Amino acid sequence: MRKAETVTFGGSGLDRAAWLRGKAEDLSAHMTDGSACILPIWRGKPLFASHAAAWVARGHPVLETAAETPVFLGLDEGQARFAADISAWEPETGDTPPAGVFFDPTEQRHPALPDDYRFAELRGVMADLTPRDAELVATAKAILGWHRSHRFCSACGQPSAVADGGWQRRCATCGTFHFPRTDPVVIMLITRGNKTLLGRSPGWPEGMYSCLAGFVEPGESLEAAVRREVAEETGVRVGPVRYLASQPWPYPSSLMIGCTGEAVTDEITVDPHEIEDAIWVSREDVALALSGEHPTIRRPRNGAIAGFLLANWVADRLD
Structure with missing residues (x-):
């Protein structure tokens, strides 16, 4: 991209x-x-x-x-x-x-x-x-957040200390070295013809919908994570998947891995333990939401990769 x-x-x-x-x-x-x-x-x-x-x-x-x-x-x-x-x-x-x-x-x-x-x-x-x-x-936000939540050695439980300019923590008791972690998250623009699949989580502001997203599990490829997360949250099956762009996301320490996937089914079955709602939205309605003119869907949050992906999809600039 x-x-x-x-x-x-x-x-x-x-x-x-x-x-x-x-x-x-x-x-x-x-x-x-x-x-x-x-x-x-x-x-x-x-x-x-x-x-x-x-x-x-x-x-x-x-x-x-x-x-x-x-x-x-x-x-x-x-x-x-x-x-x-x-x-x-x-x-x-x-x-x-x-x-x-x-x-x-x-x-x-x-x-x-x-x-x-x-x-x-x-x-x-x-x-x-x-x-x-x-x-x-x-x-700064991500690495300081890591230090705040990793003050003790995960090997022996004793306090660890900042080292290597802040990019390590070292345990003086057992000698274990600890390094900052980044959690990989797939966020996916799932399309089927002229529409895309959007969802919302409980507690989000009214009218806020976004691309589906989820953490990559151990031993899982990005493509498999996209298909699994979409199926778990909405029941929609996804075929071909490809990478588009990534975004460091310091809330607290994720890497948002933007992908696009082609849905092979339409029917939505929401898992209420995963998300609150999911809908198919046409390209025209996404354009209205991006301009702040849609009657029920809020404009995507400025700066987030979801809005970036949707804007480039509407403008046909994903390649």
Whole structure:
């Protein structure tokens, strides 16, 4: 797919400089020479200023509650970029993030930062970020999320420590090395003639439908995962499957693998344990939804690969 990497988080050519990760002295030199930039993240929310990632220098007061050594993200035009988890900070004022909601609209402001700086849900900002900011923020959010959920060694249960610039955790007790994990998820544009198959999950906003998606299981190919997930969720059988594009998805740490598949059956039998509803939608109705003019189907969320796939299908640009 010619436009595959134009999807949000799709890659900006960031120099991840993996060769630097194991060189503690070199990373320390980058951190102390005054040119390094650090992205604070509070309980999964990156710091933004307007519609851009907001970076601070080493020693900034906002970093006082940083849990561990900042994670090295890479070199941006030669400038070292890091991320730090400051989730221990307790806001004195501001909205409390709601629990169990699809989207957290609250924003938190730190007293040591300018008024227009705020911690915000990435879903609400992602489509407005530059490609470079999007890649950096997605990387930072995903890897810091991994550190928060993998503080103990899975081999012996003892605490592990950050190593290799943040790209490993090491257990001093049993010597096990742990590496960040990315969960592969297939998301599929299933078509049959002039229509595509869309579904919705419980708890989604009213009128929100999307391409079907599901996690790839161990020992399973992408093609098999597409066919299995569609059959499990809707009863629809799928024939030929091909890859289209991928999108890193830091919610918390998935890789969305966009595929297209040709359905060989029409009848839908929804599994209520999997999804709430599924419908066939014509290309014309998808075009109306994309423009925000459909009477019952919401416009796809900006920045998500589902909308990217649907828009390219409507425009006949999948090749």
